[in-house]
Amino acid sequence: MKRLFFATLLFAAFAALASGQPTTPGPLASEQLKLFKSNRELLEDLVSRSVDLANANDPLTRAKACQKATSDIGRAMGTAVRADDADRVAELGEYLTALMDQGLTPTLTDARRQTPVGSPGEIELVQFHERATLEAEQLELSIPALGRIGTSARVKDARAKLHTAREALGKVGR
């Protein structure tokens, strides 16, 4: 009984010690300011998209807002590619994949389901889908396959995931 008591006490002491360890420190104010400055334009765009998405009342409008968000990230991606910033390209590639996988593709799928065949809405939807798929392809191709960016493992991984997401987007409704 005594042994059990002391073992529990020891375990509790270790747990307390572990919980008292400092967590991963956040960025310094100067680092945070630098991050904000480099992301400011993109943040403003994406916050606007968040509000647009909240105010969208149908799947096609939501899909359009998601597509605009991917365009916003695509512009930032272009800047990162020109700056030869592999980490930034990988980061933005991940966000693009998330927006396609969890935003654009599901909302387009909903829109397909809710739009009657042969209706004017279907024509608009098909045209939008084609544009969105084409732009997704261009976004994927905008990531260089060679050079410092192309050889980065993170970029390779991000490009592969983006490719899968783009293919899934292309298959919506088929």
Place this chain on the structure above:
Amino acid sequence: MTCEAVQNRLLALPDPMSATGDVRDHCEQCERCAPFAARAVELDAEVAAIVVPAYSPEVKAAFLARILMAGPVIQSVPTPLFRSSVSLKELLSRIPVRPLLAVAAAIVVSLGIWSVVPAKKLPVPEPEAMRHDLLKKVVRYNTDLAALTGPKDKIAKLSELAVDLRNETRALSKAAQKDEMLSLAGMFDKVVQDGIVAQAGLWNPLTTTPGERQAVLNAAASELIQTANEANTLATSASMQVQPQLLRIAKTARDGHTRLTKIANGEGV
């Protein structure tokens, strides 16, 4: 020619009587070798006189069987590696020095190369650049809001976004310049006025229970009043450049709180 050499040559002859030349001359003159030669001739004659049975394979086999019946017989004797009479110097001289030296030299050269040539480096993971947490969250809000349809969930999500903007404002309040704070104030305005308050105004009271609606709106309003108070506090110690934007955030938050409270209480926007 020494006696020992003459005697050895005599023994090597098939017939000691057939000795010629130096050997025969030496034996005729030497007191030691003459009797040796005579004894060798006698020994040959005695050996020749021994009665030998005619060769027969059966007899040989029977003879060998009789010997082996006595017990185990050592049929081959191992040859000792070195004779005990060999001196240490002779023993050392027999060791193959050259191959040993070659092996030692090869080891030394290998060690030298191993120490000079850098070891094959293990793949080092690329150091990850610091990422902006707010950007990651805003992307997440986009994907979340794309899946939400009701005002209740949308208001809660937009309220979370407003809190993240408040946290960013707090973190940058000392370091930010006018432009950054202007940007934050603009984003906050948009989320509160065009997002939270707009959704609250569109929320049909008939689609939910009054209690649930009031709870969601009050929770959002509570966050907004907290933001207003915090922005006012930050403004008191902020630079003159940033202060107006912090006061703007405080005003937006306070106005949002007022409007949400009214909507929650059924007073309209």
